[in-house]
Amino acid sequence: MLNQVVLVGRLTKDLEIKELEDRKKVVNLTLAVPRSFKNVDGEYETDFIDCTLWNSVAENTAEFCKQGDIVGIKGRLQTTNTNERKYTQVIAEKVTFLSSKSNND
Numbered sequence: 585m586l587n588q589v590v591l592v593g594r595l596t597k598d599l600e601i602k603e604l605e606d607r608k609k610v611v612n613l614t615l616a617v618p619r620s621f622k623n624v625d626g627e628y629e630t631d632f633i634d635c636t637l638w639n640s641v642a643e644n645t646a647e648f649c650k651q652g653d654i655v656g657i658k659g660r661l662q663t664t665n666t667n668e669r670k671y672t673q674v675i676a677e678k679v680t681f682l683s684s685k686s687n688n689d
Contacts, residue, residue, distance in 0.1 A: 587660045589674050591633060592682065593617035595653050601646040611642040615657065615674075635659065635674040645679045656680040 593615040601611050615633045623629055635657055637645055649655060659676040 589657075589659055589661055591615055591617055591635075591657045591674065592654065593633070595649055595651055595655060596632065598651045599646040599649060601642055609639050609642045611637040611646050613637070613645075615655070633674060635676050636662075637676045637679065641676055641679055645681075648681055649679075650684075653684050654682040656682055 596614040596616050599611050599613055601609055603609050613635050615635055616630050617633055618628050618630045621628075645655070656679070657674060657676045658678040658680075659674045661672055662675050663670055663672045665671075
């Protein structure tokens with residue numbers, strides 16, 4: 585069995601690293617990933633995908649990336665069930681810094 589996800593998209597906001605009580609570090613981010621096809625109106629839609637980064641992956645990404653940067657994320661899907669809904673997110677195992685928005689201006 586395999587649970588692997590690969591995404592390439594833009595960061596929707598500047599990243600904020602949080603340290604938990606057990607001293608683990610975490611970053612929660614949303615990645616904007618444009619679809620590769622047009623909808624019925626002839627426009628490209630974008631998916632906004634929630635991702636969680638832990639420890640050194642979180643620290644490095646928060647230090648070197650900001651809103652608008654393009655990153656590649658390799659990870660796995662994780663689903664959490666609450667009383668009210670089911671929530672699916674990507675748990676990042678590796679982040680690749682592809683381009684900075686400031687370099688594209």
